[in-house]
Amino acid sequence: MKRFLMWALAVVVVAVLAAGPAAAQAKKEAFKYEDKKGVIKIKPGQPIHIACWMVVAGPDASLGTDTKRGAEIAIADRGGKLLGHPVKLSVQDTGCNAEGGQAAATKLAADPTVVAAIGSNCSSEARPGAPILWKAGIATVSPSNTAPYLTDPKRGPDYDGYLRTAHNDKVQGAVAAEFASKQLKVKKAATIHDGSVYAEQLQGVFAEAFKKMGGSISSQEAVAPTDTDMRPVLTKIATGAPEFLYYPIFIAAGGHITRQVKEVKGLEKVALMGADGIFSTDFYKAAGEAAIGMYHSSPDFSAFGAGYKDFVAKHQKKYGEKPIAPFHAHGYDAALMIFAAIEKVAKKAPDGTLHIGKQHLRDALYATKNLKGLTGTLTCDAYGDCADPRIAVYKTAEENVKKLAMPETPFWKPY
Amino acid sequence: MNLKTWRERITVADFFMWVTGGAILLLIVWGSAATLASGRYQPHHWFDFLVFGLAQGSIYALIAMGYTMVYGILRMINFAHSEVFMGGPYTAYFVAAAFASSGFLDSHPVLSLAAIFAVSMAVSTLIAVLLERVAYRPLRNAPRLVPLITAIGASFFLQYTFRGLYGSGFQAYPVVKILEGQWLLGDFRILKFQAVVIVAAALLMAALYLFVQRTRVGKAIRAVSEDQEASSLMGIGIDRMIVTTFVIGGMSAGAAGVLYALMFKQVHFFMGFIPGIKAFTAAVLGGIGNIPGAMLGGIFLGLVESMGPSLFLDGLGIVAPYQLKDAIAFTMLVLVLIFRPTGLLGERLAVKKA
Numbered sequence: 001m002k003r004f005l006m007w008a009l010a011v012v013v014v015a016v017l018a019a020g021p022a023a024a025q026a027k028k029e030a031f032k033y034e035d036k037k038g039v040i041k042i043k044p045g046q047p048i049h050i051a052c053w054m055v056v057a058g059p060d061a062s063l064g065t066d067t068k069r070g071a072e073i074a075i076a077d078r079g080g081k082l083l084g085h086p087v088k089l090s091v092q093d094t095g096c097n098a099e100g101g102q103a104a105a106t107k108l109a110a111d112p113t114v115v116a117a118i119g120s121n122c123s124s125e126a127r128p129g130a131p132i133l134w135k136a137g138i139a140t141v142s143p144s145n146t147a148p149y150l151t152d153p154k155r156g157p158d159y160d161g162y163l164r165t166a167h168n169d170k171v172q173g174a175v176a177a178e179f180a181s182k183q184l185k186v187k188k189a190a191t192i193h194d195g196s197v198y199a200e201q202l203q204g205v206f207a208e209a210f211k212k213m214g215g216s217i218s219s220q221e222a223v224a225p226t227d228t229d230m231r232p233v234l235t236k237i238a239t240g241a242p243e244f245l246y247y248p249i250f251i252a253a254g255g256h257i258t259r260q261v262k263e264v265k266g267l268e269k270v271a272l273m274g275a276d277g278i279f280s281t282d283f284y285k286a287a288g289e290a291a292i293g294m295y296h297s298s299p300d301f302s303a304f305g306a307g308y309k310d311f312v313a314k315h316q317k318k319y320g321e322k323p324i325a326p327f328h329a330h331g332y333d334a335a336l337m338i339f340a341a342i343e344k345v346a347k348k349a350p351d352g353t354l355h356i357g358k359q360h361l362r363d364a365l366y367a368t369k370n371l372k373g374l375t376g377t378l379t380c381d382a383y384g385d386c387a388d389p390r391i392a393v394y395k396t397a398e399e400n401v402k403k404l405a406m407p408e409t410p411f412w413k414p415y
Numbered sequence: 416m417n418l419k420t421w422r423e424r425i426t427v428a429d430f431f432m433w434v435t436g437g438a439i440l441l442l443i444v445w446g447s448a449a450t451l452a453s454g455r456y457q458p459h460h461w462f463d464f465l466v467f468g469l470a471q472g473s474i475y476a477l478i479a480m481g482y483t484m485v486y487g488i489l490r491m492i493n494f495a496h497s498e499v500f501m502g503g504p505y506t507a508y509f510v511a512a513a514f515a516s517s518g519f520l521d522s523h524p525v526l527s528l529a530a531i532f533a534v535s536m537a538v539s540t541l542i543a544v545l546l547e548r549v550a551y552r553p554l555r556n557a558p559r560l561v562p563l564i565t566a567i568g569a570s571f572f573l574q575y576t577f578r579g580l581y582g583s584g585f586q587a588y589p590v591v592k593i594l595e596g597q598w599l600l601g602d603f604r605i606l607k608f609q610a611v612v613i614v615a616a617a618l619l620m621a622a623l624y625l626f627v628q629r630t631r632v633g634k635a636i637r638a639v640s641e642d643q644e645a646s647s648l649m650g651i652g653i654d655r656m657i658v659t660t661f662v663i664g665g666m667s668a669g670a671a672g673v674l675y676a677l678m679f680k681q682v683h684f685f686m687g688f689i690p691g692i693k694a695f696t697a698a699v700l701g702g703i704g705n706i707p708g709a710m711l712g713g714i715f716l717g718l719v720e721s722m723g724p725s726l727f728l729d730g731l732g733i734v735a736p737y738q739l740k741d742a743i744a745f746t747m748l749v750l751v752l753i754f755r756p757t758g759l760l761g762e763r764l765a766v767k768k769a
């Protein structure tokens with residue numbers, strides 16, 4: 001009996017000892033916020049850090065500068081604040097290649113303050129970069145990646161943190177093919193890509209669609225993004241006598257092709273078409289007067305939402321020029337989506353510290369539905385495609401090249 | 416030499432290399448035969464490939480000159496030479512743009528071109544001379560690896576200095592109207608400025624070669640590269656000869672830079688990297704240290720890049736062969752080095768060094 005009492009006493013003592021601190025702890029942390037990917041805690045007055053990984057240097061700098069400005073205007077529209085915290089936007093250059101994307105993503109992944117990222121610009125950067133970011137629990141919304149692979153159901157769980165406000169090239173390639181065969185009524189086309197995920201997939205989509213519409217593809221060539229002498233490859237293309245040349249690549253190589261194509265025998269009359277990657281004032285600088293009469297597929301600015309006119313006015317005021325590439329509004333919308341998601345999942349602790357769960361944030365981004373953005377209404381599907389794409393074809397006039405200004409009204413629309 | 420000594424001399428590695436080389440050669444011959452048999456290309460196509468290759472190759476040759484001469488005299492590879500090539504035309508761009516916007520370029524094209532060349536060559540020369548004075552001269556007696564590392568460092572330093580000076584974007588050279596258009600020779604034709612590039616490069620190289628072979632200074636440079644100590648005993652100022660070498664290299668790189676800019680229009684702070692690597696390859700291909708070798712190597716590389724993908728690969732049914740342009744160029748380098756480890760014209764150098 002005594003023995004039993006002793007045991008009972010011991011049990012009670014242990015129970016009290018164990019329960020005491022636990023109860024005290026529960027009292028201290030009435031606030032509880034958990035996340036399997038980790039929680040970012042932002043003390044009062046500390047900024048919410050959103051990181052851009054974009055190409056802001058080198059020949060394709062116009063692409064990244066344009067999207068960065070979109071995000072900056074989105075922040076300015078909020079007065080620079082979100083949930084009482086200032087918003088900090090940092091920028092990492094990505095170089096428009098896989099190595100640059102990987103380096104930038106690695107740098108962001110090592111920064112524990114990054115809440116979410118906007119980027120990348122070129123699809124080749126996102127391919128190695130997005131998995132690195134998601135491993136660190138950072139969701140990223142791309143304003144200008146268009147390669148189908150990135151939101152393909154087969155992309156794998158590494159890309160779970162990846163979304164985009166840009167269109168999918170399945171749409172853009174088909175529009176280009178429709179334009180070539182229905183509007184220009186050409187029968188034979190050739191394509192050039194530069195080995196990047198973007199260009200290779202886009203010209204592939206174009207070629208498929210063009211063949212389906214009854215056209216034929218004389219050759220599908222490739223160059224390196226750093227190549228300068230395009231005359232030999234163009235001579236090879238000329239042997240197939242195409243009427244239409246589609247090269248959805250980037251600015252440096254695109255400029256060289258545009259300048260050199262008319263010098264090659266047999267291609268003097270070929271119609272030229274590029275895509276959104278070279279639809280930029282810097283491209284006009286690179287290609288010079290040879291760009292006159294060329295076609296580009298791009299998001300249709302005239303189909304953008306009501307706020308777009310205001311946006312352009314703000315852009316003009318803030319940067320002293322009109323937008324310089326096609327993805328400024330997508331940059332704005334990417335920031336908008338991130339703001340909405342943060343507002344949805346962030347919780348304030350009693351001491352004022354803001355808690356943001358990384359997995360929660362990602363889930364909230366994927367749950368974006370009917371969000372009114374500049375580019376249209378954003379609704380994300382299960383693989384992160386959020387755009388409601390309207391692609392049009394623009395034609396370059398002499399004054400565009402002379403004044404280095406983007407064409408304002410589309411030349412042709414499929415709808 | 417009997418069979419036994421042969422067997423002792425040939426290592427497994429040698430044998431492997433020869434087999435690899437033979438296989439590549441076989442592939443090239445097979446591919447070329449198949450392409451020619453397919454009849455896809457007309458003679459005028461081949462002529463175009465030839466001209467494009469010559470134009471590109473003569474620019475490589477001019478840059479390669481700088482690599483090979485510096486190697487000849489200092490036994491070091493001046494990796495910053497690609498920045499010497501970039502600095503001149505990038506600076507001269509601002510002169511060209513000013514001429515273009517004031518209309519002077521259209522009214523006095525020859526005079527403007529001369530000014531653009533002069534500015535580019537002067538800037539490139541200045542960079543080359545400063546490079547020698549600041550980065551290489553203090554290390555002249557250091558182990559051979561040290562100046563090599565310095566050269567790479569200097570290369571980065573110069574690239575990012577120019578990036579800081581002129582921005583990270585690119586600039587586009589104006590169009591020179593008198594160089595536009597083409598000359599027709601029956602079924603063949605040649606673009607005017609490519610003809611100009613080829614002729615200008617040929618004249619420059621001829622002048623350089625004569626300078627080195629026929630003048631007293633040229634003789635002194637050759638003497639220094641043969642034996643520094645002996646030539647200094649003969650009363651030749653070593654430092655002066657080395658600076659002269661850098662001046663020549665800088666001038667030819669500056670001229671090559673303008674030709675390059677006129678041909679491709681875009682200039683940016685990173686523009687020297689790829690042509691620099693190619694020109695270095697050309698110098699090795701021709702036999703580094705040997706001036707005619709650098710010329711030959713440059714032209715050879717230009718021709719291979721222009722014709723190779725169509726000639727070697729098209730017949731093998733390889734899709735998009737121009738993506739493999741660089742791979743072909745470097746394969747040719749490997750091939751040449753397997754059969755002639757000293758490069759195409761490198762025999763004398765091997766004797767000299769031994």
